[in-house]
Amino acid sequence: MDSGGDKSNRQLKQAICYSNIASRRSASPSVIVIGGGFAGISAARALHDASFQVTVLESRNRIGGRVRTDYSFGFPVDLGASWLHGVCKENPLAPVIGRLGLPLYRTSGDNSVLYDHDLESYALFDMDGNQVPQELVSQVGKIFETILEETNKVRDEVIEDMSIRQAISIVFERNPKLRLEGLPYKVLQWYLCRMEGWFAADAETISLKCWDKACIFYLYAVFIINTTLYIPYMFFLVEQEELLPGGHGLMVRGYLPVINTLAKGLDIRLGHRATKINRRKNGVKVTIENGTTFFADAAVIAVPLGVLKSNLITFEPRLPQWKEEAIADLGVGVENKIILHFDRVFWPNVEFLGVVAETSYGCSYFLNLHKATGYPVLVYMPAGQLAKDIEKLSDAAAANFAFIHLKKILPDASAPMVRPDRLGKGFSLKRIFFIRTKTGEATSTDHPGSVHGAYHTGQMAAEDCRMRVLERYGELDLFHPVMGGEDTPASVPLLISRV
């Protein structure tokens, strides 16, 4: 499908490519998948299995995108996604994970006030290292739920949307007893901090109208530059995804085995950054950074939303106005991970450690990987503005920042053997039905911002692409449906446990 960088060679090869496309009608149709994250690899796998000739163009020197398992510590640590949200057979990733026999560690059941954690195994501290009584944490958790319920009343009263932060202020004005003071107030801020962590956004940018509903909302402009996204400016939107049942499970061995399995046998070109996509009568031409061109019958675009927003890829002809507007209106959030590897475990045997503070910005959260994996690792996970601020630091300074917070609660903490790693979280939180051959977590209506959402959109894009090619070229007998065909292997139950 590709041709050389030299211009005259290109023209010659272009002619050959097009004649190939014409003569290939008796052979399999071809597809270029742009982006080798979960969505792109999922689409490529499905199309490959449906007898398409598939080429994946991935700009980096690895596949996975925001899924990246690091082995440099001598054991797997996910620097990007690490949870399977929705441990149930309805999860589109369940059949793959189940068949691979990958273990999951349960961190919560359904309906946890902390989303992906139960309040069963935690330790919260104040800035002086005093542990917050568990009873107080539970009590404040109930108050937090009451406050959120009260914000529903505010929502019903107002026409214009507002941020969840504003709505909470109104609730406090109306119900001064919910305001809390002293330590309970700080614990409340911690709950807010976890809510912000779930959305990878500050309470000022989370929509009152939409945070727990499927809808679209335009909020404030934010400035984000992170390792995954190169976005100068955007509007933040929030849509609540549909939460799958079954609670949340950590991928104990990391996500890499899953994506590697899906990628097996695919033609993946690493270091191939697409810069231009020309849609033509007889197919698609994709140009990459060094001028090399690729031709195929169709293209599936599975790059992050931020890449589209920053116009790093030119479309010819231009995308329809409504698609451009949808891309412009979508927003992303930021979440980082800083991995702290110690020579021994000196912290309590709980699933997470939290630090309460006067503001949600000042609170922190450490995931105890030792509980799930047996390795002496804490993962510091800032989100929203804090994550953006930390991204401005050097890696060493960021690791030190996390360690200073840890020291506040555990003064005897030994220095970590750190190699900090950070991966920005590109999070689109808006419903998006457009670009039929565009895929990626951002296009998931029900599960945006998740691996299973990305996987599912890849499957949908592949099916859509397959149908379009079939409609156009009429080779119905060549393929079986990408999704849900009779050949779908019997599902294997997911292996989930909790200690």
Ligand SMILES: Cc1cc2nc3c(=O)[nH]c(=O)nc-3n(C[C@H](O)[C@H](O)[C@H](O)COP(=O)(O)OP(=O)(O)OC[C@H]3O[C@@H](n4cnc5c(N)ncnc54)[C@H](O)[C@@H]3O)c2cc1C
């Ligand atoms: C820190 C962090 C924690 C997270 N935690 C979880 C979690 O626990 N559970 C969960 O379900 N989800 C989690 N997520 C979200 C999840 O990782 C993403 O929703 C999902 O991986 C997105 O997949 P994608 O394929 O849509 O995009 P991406 O993974 O971003 O893939 C897009 C790919 O396109 C490539 N690309 C970009 N531009 C070009 C170009 N011009 N040409 C060619 N290739 C290009 C990129 O290099 C990348 O490989 C987390 C994300 C982060 C960052």
